[in-house]
Amino acid sequence: MMAIRLSLFAVLLSFMACTKAPEVKLISSTDKNPWVEKELAKPSADDLPQVVVNIDTNKQEQTITGFGGCFNEMGWEALNMVTPEEKQQLLNDLFNSETGCKFNLCRMPVGANDYAVDWYSHNETEGDFAMANFSIDRDRQRLVPYIKEAQKINPEIRVWASPWCPPSWMKHNKHYACRADANQNDLAPELSSTEELVSRFITEPEYFQAYALYFSKFVKAYAGEGIKIEAVHVQNEPNSAQNFPSCVWKPQDLGILIADYLAPQFQKDSIDAEIWLGTVERPQIERVDDVLQYKNTMDYVKGVGFQWAGKGAIESVHAKYPDMQLMQTETECGDGSNDWKAAEYTFSLMKHYFENGTNAYMYWNMILDETGKSQWGWKQNSMISIDSNTKKIKYNPEFYLMKHLSAFVQPGNVKLAADGDTGNVLVFFDEAAQQVIVLAYNEKDENSLLTLNINNKPVQTELIAKSFNTLVVSI
Known part of the structure; x- marks a missing residue:
């Protein structure tokens, strides 16, 4: 033998x-x-x-459009625990187009997400339908400098944005959360609901119009900071009632938001940011169809983003809408283990998404402290961990797995x-x-x-x- x-x-x-x-x-x-x-x-x-x-x-x-992660407030807080030299090295390792992961397409939140320092939106003035009090001052503390540092390394980096929650006064319960949790938020139990397919957003014309204006002002405000918002995904996980910033939507109501308000507002204000249906976190294609098939929504939606259980829908969505751009928007983030087993699972996700037509793949938290813990009580993985006590930096297995693709597969390459x-x-x-x-x-x-x-x-x-x-x- x-x-x-x-x-x-x-x-x-x-x-x-x-x-x-x-x-x-x-x-x-x-x-x-x-x-x-x-x-x-x-x-x-x-x-x-x-x-x-x-x-x-x-x-x-x-065709592949890119790889990246999410700019989150807690990532910026972790970055600032180390020396300026170490901070620069970490940023280079993520964004440098020669020696790093070469990240070129990254996500950011519109207002607070679960890895914000605490809850905020860009306008918490109830009844301000004209958005006179809209402001990104909070973002100038963390998210704007985080993105600007990445831009210094890769000026061509593209940024897309999604809200976890609209201004709280636009929701029926007037609170950022959908699900009450006595340990993590102050939402009254009688205002809590985990029901899906029922909009928590107040679906009245003046609220739709104000929210469309909110998006427009966000894109314009970031342009004023020298940061182009390439696309907005209209809602993070529109089916998930969370104890952190979240907003459940009936699919048809998302279609109304897009076709009747957001797209016309962008056209009126000469906003060239793309509109995406994302981020889809359920396996039923019907929930995607119910948005895309509303009136002329398909004329405006340039892509669909999927995460978590949304992986169960991507195959059928790709088959039904073969010309639609697809994105994996948030790789499943584990429980803070940051171990080899987590990297193996992430590889299986990469395999699934790319085999079913995805054009781009996003990690979630690029950098966190050693706990990986959000302000709402749960732990997640990150590509890089920084020990808040010793300031020791650890590159986790998923950092290298992401780099195994992102450092070599460039925008314009094909699967x-x-x-x-x-x-x-x-x-x-x-x-x-x-x-x-x-x-x-x-x-x-x-x-x-x-x-x-x-x-x-x-x-x-x-x-x-x-x-x-x-x-x-x-x-």
């Missing part, structure tokens, strides 16, 4: 020697040894598990359809550079042998156990 195996490998090497050998860059990460540039490795044994992937660069699917043993492989193509980018995860507790047949030309290497690997193959 050993002789046959070595003979076959010799034949493969002989074939490769007779053709132009592709140039290959290989980066490998394990839990204990991340981000190591390696040489292609010959098989070290004759019984390695085989992974064979066939790649045809003509089998092109969706390729591959066949063979593709269960733990994603393939992309940079046509301009004539490079195939492969992210391969070896889930096994032993090394495996990966063979890539790219346009019928083989590239082969041994992958170490429990590792994420990016191969950049120049063809």
